[in-house]
Amino acid sequence: MAAFTALMDKYKSATTDLRDLRTDGWFLMESVWPTVATVLVYLVIVTWGPRLMSNRPAFQLNNVLVAYNFCLMLLSMYMVFEFVVSAWLRPGFSLACQAVDYSSDPMSVRLAHVCWWFYFSKLIELLDTVFFVLRKKGSQISFLHVYHHSTMPILWWAGVKFVAGGEGYFSASINSFVHVLMYLYYLLSAMGPSMRKYLWWKKYMTSIQLVQFWAILIHTSYSIYLNCGYPLGYNIGFLSYMISHIVLFSNFYYQAYINKSHHSAPLKNGSAKTKHQNGVMNGTVKSGVTNGKLRKRIE
Structure with missing residues (x-):
């Protein structure tokens, strides 16, 4: 009990002393526990949902999915725009390595705000898996899928709480752009069989995601080399997280496209x-x- 109390005291001290004061009062930013609780509920749904649905008919959610994917595509487009304006095209902003500007400069605050939207979008995206469960698409709920969806909200809560902006702009903006394409694909898919002829690029989505992770890995490594003042711990966290995604997505790509084609070759x-x-x-x-x-x- 004493050890737990000491740990909580350290947590309170860290969130008080190291926090980004600009995010005080922002929705869900006061404490990490609502985000943790949301992820835990998500994991319960992932674990027990398929069992509860086993003897029930799958839900037909096409109209819901069309609206959901359309809204997330628009949200991703909005975030890409905000990142471009507040970072990529911002005079004096270093695209190679940028420390966090904790001042009340309007563009710095704007960048912090879009980082918050990026974090919040990761909570919304937990519904991806909930829809899989309700539609009885268990084959879509892989370890990679659950790992990605359950870790991103907590990691980005910490990012917004302590380092809202700076070097984090790169991974968030690249990921937002990829999600524009991804939710466009899901949108077309949800619109029915008439759209199948427009979905030939599914295989390339995984390739684009892998390019994304390699780009973030290289950019983060260069940022560590430049040492511009962005916290080293967060850069190392980015680096480790990207390595795990490269390994998992590469395995998925191999199993889904290369290994599968080898097995089907004798038939052809x-x-x-x-x-x-x-x-x-x-x-x-x-x-x-x-x-x-x-x-x-x-x-």
């Missing part, structure tokens, strides 16, 4: 086709057609 090269042709030649299909033709001629 003739094993199933030959079997079918043998069946035709041995009479399972051809003899029936032939007999039908003979009967027609006899008649």
Whole structure:
């Protein structure tokens, strides 16, 4: 009990002394526990939801998904715009390595605000998995999916609470741009079979995500090298997190596209086709057609 009390005292001291004063009073920023509680509820739904749905019919949520994906696409577009204005095109802002500006400068506060929206979007995106559960799409709920969705809200709560802005602009803006494409894909997919012809680029989404993680990894490494004043601990955290995502997404890409194509290659090269042709030649299909033709001629 004493150890727990000491830990809580350290937590209170850190959140008081090291916090970004500009975020005081912002929604969900006073304490990490509401975010932690939300993630715990999410994990309970992920664990027990499929079991509760096992004997129930899947929900048909196409209209809900169209609205949901459209709104998240718009939110991602808004964040990309805000990051571009408050960081990428901002005079004097270092794109290579930028320390956090804790002043009340309007552009610095604007960057901090869009960082908060990025954090909040990660809470909204927990609904991705809830919809999978309700639609009984259990194959979509992989370890990678749950790992990503459950860790991002807590990590970005800490980012906004202590370092709202600065070097964090890069990963957040790149991820927001990728999510514009991702939720556009989900939107088209939710609109029904008529949109399937426009979904040929699914495979490239994983490639784009991998490029994203490598870009953040390289940019963060360079930032550590430059040592511009952005906290080293957060940069190391970014670095470690990107490595884990590169490993997991690379494995997903290999299993989904490379390994899968290797397994399906024999079918394309003739094993199933030959079997079918043998069946035709041995009479399972051809003899029936032939007999039908003979009967027609006899008649």
